[in-house]
Amino acid sequence: MIKDKNIVWQNSLVLPRIRSNILRQEPVTIWLTGLSGSGKSTIAFALEKALLNINKLAFVLDGDNLRHGLCKDLGFSEEDRSENIRRVAEVSNLMNNAGLITISAFISPLAKDRLLAREIIGKSRFYEVYVNTSLDTCEKRDCKGLYKKARMGLIKDFTGIGSPYEPPIEPDLLLNTEILTIDQCVNLLIEHINLISKDFWPAHL
Structure with a gap:
């Protein structure tokens, strides 16, 4: 929830489709x-490189990397982990709005x-x-070396x-x-992206 009711959303004069057309790609996360x-x-990072090699503009948001900056104030409690994911999702959304994969x-x-x-x-992307x-x-x-530390009780x-992991x-x-x-994982991902954004992908993929 937004805490200050005086904050008003400002709409861009540029439609998302215009950015997609310029970059010739469908922005997805x-x-x-x-x-x-x-x-x-x-x-x-292998997928990012592969996409750039075929002129698709992509960027990686990595868990450890973001905890060096945007999320460096967060720990690993359930509340902090949830906030970490919320921030990442908001950043991903902004990057998609800018037209990036x-x-x-x-x-x-x-x-x-x-x-x-x-x-x-957004469910569609x-x-x-x-x-x-x-x-x-x-x-x-x-x-x-994190599992070893966890088994030794050094990481809670x-x-x-x-802490549990709930598989999708x-x-x-x-x-x-x-x-x-x-390489096989990257190829499967590119095939998947190709299916969901086929209007902007080379025919040979």
């Missing part, structure tokens, strides 16, 4: 969710927070991608160990990085 170590960030890579463990993100961004990698595999990878409320029931796309390579 690809929301990657999954456990730490599932491969979300790796896939996100946004790739958001966040654990986003709670279904209610992902639902809020979908509502903020929010695509939930579940990076479905088992806890066992993520813990074996432990690329940041770590998702999958001390009907994601728009499911990627299992135990089976698929990063």
Whole structure:
């Protein structure tokens, strides 16, 4: 809720379709969710590069990166995590309004927070991608050493160990990085984006 009733929304003189026509792309948010170590960030940045290589303007919003700036005042309580996702969703929405393809890579463990993100961004341009990698595999990878710290009790409320992860029931796309390579994941994502924004994509994709 807006706290000050004197704040009034100002409408742009530029319609969203004009930006889409200039950039020749449909602005969408690809929301990657999954456990730490599932491969979300790796896939996100590989997808960003692949899209730019075919002249599609995309930008990654990464969980760790945003906690260095926009969300550096937030911790990892349920309330702070929800606020983290709300802020990211608002930024994703703004970037979509500017015509960009946004790739958001966040654990986003709670279904209610992902639902809020979908509502903020808009159902027609929010695509939930579940990076479905088992806890066992993520813990074996432990690329940041976080699972080890969580098992030692050094990190409280770590998702999958001390805090729950609620898998999407009907994601728009499911990627299992135990089976698929990063390139295969990227190709599947591009095929998916191609279907949802076919008016602006090269015929050979």
